[in-house]
Amino acid sequence: MIYDFMPVSFIDFPGKIAATVFISGCNFKCPYCHNSYLIPIREGIRSEKDFFNYLKKRANLIEGVCITGGEPTLWRGLKNFIKNIKDLHFSVKLDTNGSRPQVLEDLIKGELVDYIAMDIKAPIEKYGIFLKNKKDIDNIQKSVEIIKNSHIDYEFRTTVNDKLLTLEDFEALADWISPAKRYALQRYKYAESILDKEKSGIQDCDINFLKKIKEKLNGKFGEILIRE
């Protein structure tokens, strides 16, 4: 269910001014999760009604809605929620961990999403660090294929934390998902709210490590972005 929303974001939806909606509930346990309070399903601090009232009022400013979490594809109300956004003619970006390929397929077929950003947490062999249920690995592989074979805009992205992943891990990850149009390396930044300080560390990841990965993966993707 909806937990809250950020009224305006210039960075969550590439090329668009967006409102970002947070959905609670997640089936992963990423040690660096910044939104760990959204892993359990929680009573929202703002409702769907609050969100649509806001969206209608700011239609002159907002171009799109970014739906993030938690893991939005676990929420049964997602499709209807998106339909209501689309009825108001906003673009929709969905952030996902890729564990519900059928939901992604359904949304893509229904032309309900314009952009998908899927997290690739690790090469397949290391996904266990992030999953609560190992069965999700198959689902994640299916989601990668569904997104790559779709006509919509997308990115794959990885949070880069050198305590969890090595340069060789990124090479293995790239061998798995490439070719793909866009791959983003997102720098791990320490925050008080992260799920597991011991595993993630309390230092931001060294930016030079991201640069080294980008150099190593050169040519494997249409473009490689570094997000600091």
Ligand code: SF4
């Ligand atoms: S970072 Fe991991 S645990 Fe946190 S919301 Fe995303 S997928 Fe879930």
